[in-house]
Amino acid sequence: MAEEKSSRNFIQEIIDEHNRSGRFGRKVHTRFPPEPNGYLHIGHAKSICLNHGLAVEYGGQFNLRFDDTNPEKEEQEYVNSIIEDVRWLGAKWQGLRDDDPQAGVIWSSNYFQQMYDWAVELIRKGKAYVCDLSGEEVSRTRGTLTRPGTASPYRDRSVEENLDLFERMRKGEFPDGSKTLRAKIDMNSPNFNLRDPIMYRIMHETHHNTGDKWCIYPMYDWAHGFEDSIEGITHSICTLEFENHRPLYDWFINTVNEGRTDDGSGPWGRKIHHPQQIEFARLNLTYTVMSKRLLLQLVKEGHVQGWDDPRMPTISGFRRRGYTPEAIQNFCRDIGVAKFNSVIEMVRLENAIRDHLNQIAQRRMVVMDPLKVVITNYPADQVEEMEAVNNPEDASAGTRRVPFSREIYIERDDFMENPPKKYFRLAPGAEVRLRYAYFVKCTDVVKDPATGEIKEIHATFDPATRGGNNPPDGRKVKGTIHWVSAAHARPIDVRLYDHLFNKENPMEIPVGGSFLNNMNPNSLTLVNALAEPALADAKMGERFQFERQGYFCVDRDSTAQRLVCNRTVTLKDTWSKIEAQTPLIIKGG
């Protein structure tokens, strides 16, 4: 097989090296470890696709594990949405089953006992102590960027006392915040994470999974490495901000491994698995924000209609907008992965969904802003069923019938009384093709005498062009426009979505302002449109291309009486570019 040498990203190179050296026995086991404190966004999709993709590529395994170590912030609603989103994206974790959404899902909280035991082991090894300092005192004694911290007065408690106190912390003898368990590392370290970090805090809080069993909860830094270790994760892939935590992550595992041996003959038994943490740059996209905090604010303050508002960069938002998992996967693959803090242009994502929908979406004709056209030489009582191709990119999608009659609607934009050069659509005396129907020529413009507003257009059709075909005389037209038969048109609701923010970087904020100042007031436009009858039986979630306009998805707000369609993305529009340039030329001249 002639195999093309595909370029490798830095993570693949690291894994390849591990496989060469045999560090993990040529195994690859990755995971996606979300905290259930918000909805997943497109940045998480990058991580999911990366982790899952590596597992697939190397024939390894992939876990979905909830990092549920902080009961104060975590909720079941988020758990459910995250599971749904990861499934929808197509990532398959160990133990995934169709009949039970939670099958195979792992919880950090299941390891609480094991983590507790290791904490006791660290105390016994003299590497951890119970500290009575308040939060404020801890932060004051931690030092600054340039000054080392100072040791806690409780740093040198005896092993026995620490053991006793820690046990009583667990039993619930002390109030929240009164004590912590801290690792005894180095108050002089230039890395703050090593200045005696807190391992456990007291939190009398009911946990969504373990209930009231625990009133001490492990900190992320203490817990995370062990979660990976227990599961045999080989490559703990995370974002850049955890780079400074890697020495701590390694310290915890190495410290547990002190006095342990590979064969289990050491005083503390067998060594535990030590994963390799690898950090990559999180995804940033233009015209949106990606922080959970800000997304939560948009939802809570009602700037959008929920986490799955189609303008949100959440996975559920994109799903409702009409995005496909394939498009998101392709996007995540195409943007690559590196350590450089980059900002991806939104058009990359839009391009990915156009690409996929162009292949799979059936076409329909929908008029957003109707202008009546009367075809004066067409019989008043006649209706013809025109055959229309459902998808020119996919012959197997077949054809459908579209009714044609004397009175039709076209897009108001598709007529101009005084057209500029290069305008190919309808104008007085001009001829265009009605897609799949006939050539028509504009003969009259009927206006409201009072306002001058164009009320309707009169036109004549050429019977020799039936089906939209070129006539035998060889005549051609440059423009083809969409239409719906007036008598057969079905009203539908359409939601036109645009960027949520009108600045590439919404966090570029004027002094005293907020990112909310950068919200696009026109991110949603509601339209009453007229659709061809074939759209009437569209099902929820079904995706279509409305010819010449864009891709649309049937929203769950649809009723039997009225369809609601969300615009996923527009079609590329070169005319708008020409149009935008034209006035400049006039001005310049």
Added chain:
RNA sequence: UGGGGUAUGGUGUAACGGUAGCACGACUGACUCUGGAUCAGUUAGUCUAGGUUCGAAUCCUAGUACCCCAGCCA
């Protein structure tokens, strides 16, 4: 001002001392019953300054810019 990272066309991403390539965008043109799609072409880049070398994006030295770290968040 301590520590940890990162710098390649407009935007991303390759190159592992040997012709700076690819994708997206932008711009031309061809084709077209969607001003869509498709096809062809053009455009444009190694953070700076020195050094090593026959040869440097890559190695060395010194700078510059940006990101992360002082939660009992993750």
